[in-house]
Amino acid sequence: METDYLLESDPLLRVRDLHTHFETESATVRAVNGVSFDIQRGERLAIVGESGSGKSAMAMSLIQLIAYPGRIVSGSVQLENRELVGMPEKELNRLRGKEVGTVFQDPMSSLDPVMRISDQMITPIRMHLKLGPKEARLLAIDWLSRVGIPDAEKRIDAYPFEMSGGMRQRIMIAMALSCNAKLIVADEPTTALDVTIQAQIVQLLKELTETTGTAMMFITHDLGLVARFAQKVAVMYAGKIVEYGTVQELFAHPKHPYTQSLLMTIPKISGEKSGRLLHIGGFPHDMKNQIIGCSYKERCSAAASRCHMEAPPLQERGGTQASACWLEHGLQTEGLDKIVSLDKHNKPQTAAVSMTYTETAAGEADGHVLVIKDLHKHFKRDSLLPWRKAPEIKAVNGINITLQRGETIGIVGESGCGKSTTARMLLGLDEPTSGSIEVSGNIQIVFQDPYSSFNPKMKIGDIIAEPLNVQGIGTKEERRFKVRELIAKVGLEASYLDRYPSQLSGGQRQRIGVARALALNPSVVVADEPTSALDVSVRAQIINLLCDLKEEMGLSFVFISHDLSTVRYISDKIAVMYLGEIVEYGPAERVFTNPMHPYTKALLAAVPVPDPVIESQRDIQLVSGELPSPANPPLGCAFHSRCPLVTEHCVSHKPVLEDYQTTRQVACHAVS
Structure with missing residues (x-):
């Protein structure tokens, strides 16, 4: 059985053979194509994969929020042994928010811009927990404080547009947890955030799941975040899970060629820089077409004849690790050059103001x-006041x-x-x-x-030629030749010139x-x-x-x-x-290997390393707070309000960007 690797007998969430399709006029898109997994109480499961792999469609299927023309065709989703597929909408509304919370990628589109934060938080608290208005407000303020909103008693009455992106995402997390949800579904919750705020949000989510016992399904394309946050990982490709296991197993010994390729294509924040970045050749499977054999076969140079004929099941590979690959143990490290490409054929050919x-x-x-x-x-x-500038x-x-x-x-x-x-x-x-x-x-x-x-109505050839046409450069024939030369330089065939951007x-x-x-x-x-x-x-x-x-x-x-x-x-x-x-300011390698300014150090510390062992050993000192307003910058050093090395001198005296060790310039009193 494909679920033999799922040994737990009583999970919080049990998903079995889930299929979700989108019916279009031209074809059926099989977005989720037979997914099975479990989430235990208090567990953090990461779902990773390229765009179009079915991650978000699967997440929306779990909470029964698939919009038309999508529908769940078959399968089972059970929360504490209660079947959610086919559950009446009235019961689902009672369950959403109270037992299953959601945190989406863009909090601004999730929050009502004309409602105060207090109204948006208190309403579900009163509905699900049956509290009075005063008790509900106090609980909302408590949760805002727990997720790091300063001065929560006052900020609760603000509107979403008065908050920064990081603050809005913290509010979404507070809303998701405020009714004691047992499971949080977080769909790319940090993608739109700066690296420093992203690190704060991930740390917050990790701490809250540990203290509250809430389970979390974390959808992301950032494997560094997976290494920092997750306990288990499911890798999706073409609507299916192709590899599953603990974060330590999957990063140390990836079994599926797709997982191995994903890990090999990541640029490293430290260590020696390689000559060229590896990438996965080809394109993801078109979900409008039915899959025959392995869904990854067209991009895998190690694919055998069996891969083209028969779909591999998700099989146990030792411990809790499972992969869907006919190769008994996946590809070994020395075989990675077969499944990733150096893309060598795409190298280019030729007043006071x-x-x-x-x-x-x-x-x-x-x-x-x-x-x-x-x-x-x-x-x-x-200015609102005409006499004040x-x-x-x-x-x-x-x-x-x-x-x-x-x-x-x-x-x-x-x-x-x-x-x-x-x-x-x-x-x-x-x-x-x-x-x-x-x-x-x-x-x-x-x-x-x-x-x-x-311009979506212009062909690619016309788009490339537009600057030449506007500037009146060359004859029509010369421009046509130049366009063909340019598309060859960027590694595309001339046939693309007659296509449209879509x-x-x-x-x-x-x-x-x-x-x-x-x-x-x-x-x-x-x-x-x-x-x-x-x-x-x-x-x-x-x-x-x-x-x-x-x-x-x-x-x-x-x-x-x-x-x-x-x-x-x-x-x-x-x-x-x-x-x-x-x-x-200075040479890239020196700045990255030996940062001098506290802000540079904070930026680099916030970047997750795609290795769970290294992540578990890092002593990460995250920068606190958010960037001050440029309309009212701090006096003295602009960074002093967030700097761990701040002194009285920093508060009153602005540092100058000065030469440091001949090749570097740094603006910091602690360095100079």
Whole structure:
């Protein structure tokens, strides 16, 4: 039996052979295709897999919230031996919130923007726990305090838009736990958060499940978070669980080729940098097509004839580990080169304000293609009182950066630190308040979400050619030749030129975004979170592509991201920003291996390592609180309100970015 590895006799949640389909006009999408697992009381189970693997559809099926045209076709979901599939809606409403809580990815879309937090928390508490208004309010305040909301007695009457993203997610956690839920379903609860806030939320969830005995199903694509948080892991692919086991077993001895590939494609935050990132070749199975044989066979070079004919069952592999693979023990480490790819065939072939874009060839003079000097950007605000001047928002407050030909600088920091405002000024979309930007050649951008930057009614060939058409460069035939050259550079075939954006995957669309950015032969490319919306394997392909283009064309990149592992891999230099200022600046390897500023140390400590053994041994000192408002920054050192090394001198005196050990600059009294 496929459930032989599930030995526990009385789990909190028992799922057996669950099938969920979405009926469309053209086909049936088999989103969940025979899933079975258990969750014990107080257990933390992580569900991982690429986008489209069925994780969220399975989660919504558990709590019976599958929306039309989706429906549960067959299977069983039991909570404490009560069958949820087919349960009347009235009974389900009593169960949701009281026994099963949910925490979704975007708390702002889950919270009612026109209702106070108090109303949204107190209503379910009164309904499920039968408390009076005073008792319910006191309980709500208590839970807000437990999840780390400061001044909970006052903040409970605030509206969601008055809270930061991290605070809103804490409120969602408080709501999920306030009625003594036995199970929490958390669907990507930290994806939209900064790395520091993400670390705080994960730590909070871990502590709360341990103290309350609440079980949790944690859905994520971040394997580092899995190593830090989970006790057991289920890996999903094409609507099925292909591997299951304890977090220690799965990370130390992954059995399924897909699991092994996922682990191999992750950029590392520490250790030696490899030459190229590995990635999984091919594309996930189209869930509109029925699976014959193993669902992973098209992407697995070790697939045998049996894999194409017969679907492997999820079998016990020793202990609590199980995998769905005909290879008796999965692939061994030395076989990983067969199931992951180096993507070598995709390598490219061939006033106070001053903004200057020169025609000087990149690399001339001092070799700098980008020079930023004392750059400021302040935003004025309207005051509610006409006689009182509202404080300016100092988004960028005096930064200096130089970039040479063929060099990449990574700009990191929390949301609101000034990264994207800096990018907008580089592109001429925002005018600096003061300072200067000098660019040798021209500058282009690769967006975070390429689909939003494309006209969905334009063919790919027209999208790539658009910059050439706008600038009137070349004849029609010359532009057509240039477009074919560009799509080859980013590793796609010419046949894609006649397709529309909706017909491409996320990774393919990002390649088109890169091709369009290269159309005018820029010397500098600004990449603003270019991989944050991509799965880990596709992310590796895009990073390899950017590195290849840098090497072959001598391009320089300004790479903006909150993913520190990716930034470390691609960058030559790092600028760490905090409240509009650079607090540490220097060679990437030195900054990552020996960070000097307390904020840099806090950022790196917050990044989870995809190894549960290392995670269990780390003494993680998380930064407390959230980024202060740039409209009212702290006096003295901007970081002093969150710094573990703060002294009276830090509170009253602002540190200057000074040279440290010849190659580094740090703005910290404790270092200087």
